[in-house]
Amino acid sequence: MFKENTILNMAKRVLRQFCDRGQSRFENGRLYLPRVYVKQLGTTHRVKLRVIQEAPKYIFELEEIEPSPYQIDKHDQRISFCCNICGSINTEVAMDIVSNREAASCGTCHSSLRMRSVINALSVELLGESIQLPAFPVSRNIRGIGLSDWEGYASRLKNKLSYINTFYHQVPRLDITNIPDDEIGKYDFVISSDVMEHVSYKDLGKAFTNMARLLKSGGFLLLTVPYKPDGDTDEYYPDLHDFKFITTKEKTFLYNRTVDGVEQIFNNLVFHGGGGFTLEMRMFSESGLLKVLADNGFAGGVRIYRDNDEKYGIAW
Numbered sequence: 279m280f281k282e283n284t285i286l287n288m289a290k291r292v293l294r295q296f297c298d299r300g301q302s303r304f305e306n307g308r309l310y311l312p313r314v315y316v317k318q319l320g321t322t323h324r325v326k327l328r329v330i331q332e333a334p335k336y337i338f339e340l341e342e343i344e345p346s347p348y349q350i351d352k353h354d355q356r357i358s359f360c361c362n363i364c365g366s367i368n369t370e371v372a373m374d375i376v377s378n379r380e381a382a383s384c385g386t387c388h389s390s391l392r393m394r395s396v397i398n399a400l401s402v403e404l405l406g407e408s409i410q411l412p413a414f415p416v417s418r419n420i421r422g423i424g425l426s427d428w429e430g431y432a433s434r435l436k437n438k439l440s441y442i443n444t445f446y447h448q449v450p451r452l453d454i455t456n457i458p459d460d461e462i463g464k465y466d467f468v469i470s471s472d473v474m475e476h477v478s479y480k481d482l483g484k485a486f487t488n489m490a491r492l493l494k495s496g497g498f499l500l501l502t503v504p505y506k507p508d509g510d511t512d513e514y515y516p517d518l519h520d521f522k523f524i525t526t527k528e529k530t531f532l533y534n535r536t537v538d539g540v541e542q543i544f545n546n547l548v549f550h551g552g553g554g555f556t557l558e559m560r561m562f563s564e565s566g567l568l569k570v571l572a573d574n575g576f577a578g579g580v581r582i583y584r585d586n587d588e589k590y591g592i593a594w
């Protein structure tokens with residue numbers, strides 16, 4: 279924003295002089311203004327303004343800037359940050375890498391923005407402030423459970439807390455749609471990072487309810503999913519019932535038979551990092567997420583972490 283204002287003010291100054299000198303002229307009943315070229319930080323921006331008032335003085339507003347200073351900013355900008363997962367210092371990393379949700383932007387542990395954001399939220403919820411994971415106090419009385427968590431922070435959490443990482447397809451196994459009774463009410467926190475978009479529609483409510491059931495009173499769910507800010511959740515396979523994947527040389531298809539016996543075939547499947555377990559079933563929306571949470575055990579309140587913390591490389 280700052281950069282755009284600077285460019286805009288330079289362009290306005292040039293055009294005001296141009297008009298004051300009487301160099302402007304009318305064309306088809308409109309005041310003709312030339313484009314202004316403003317060079318900033320090595321990039322030349324072509325700026326087009328329009329006049330919204332002529333007397334007592336000229337007032338201009340922006341019509342277009344090419345290239346946009348925002349695009350340039352992202353490529354040019356670099357930040358230095360301390361990784362809140364491994365504690366190492368990363369210097370002068372390109373902002374478009376650091377602000378990419380999934381890019382491995384820490385040179386030491388290869389954490390991404392999403393992973394650092396999980397630890398940031400965990401730290402604030404557990405300890406009341408954001409500190410780096412290596413500085414967490416050892417607290418074996420805090421019990422946590424992860425659903426297919428990233429090993430980069432899972433292994434470090436194990437050294438600090440009574441934390442166990444679980445998997446759908448390998449030991450230690452946990453199927454969140456069917457949890458054992460002796461796990462109920464045992465945990466201070468559950469981490470579910472980019473898992474719920476892979477749970478089939480018919481099991482989704484149960485998965486959320488079970489995450490709530492794993493928690494002690496006062497415990498919390500730390501949830502991430504890809505989601506869009508507006509609209510409703512897009513459910514890609516709402517009638518999934520008896521289904522299998524069919525892989526040909528070129529492509530994988532999803533074959534489904536609905537409860538009513540209707541056959542469906544889907545292509546254009548999106549998998550996150552391999553096999554059948556990671557099929558993307560939906561794109562949540564923010565309101566859709568809040569609703570599924572409220573309807574399934576999390577009516578008590580949701581806090582959405584939107585703030586950046588650039589010292590820890592959290593720059594959305």
Ligand SMILES: [Zn+2]
Binds near residue numbers: 365366388389
């Ligand atoms: Zn790191």
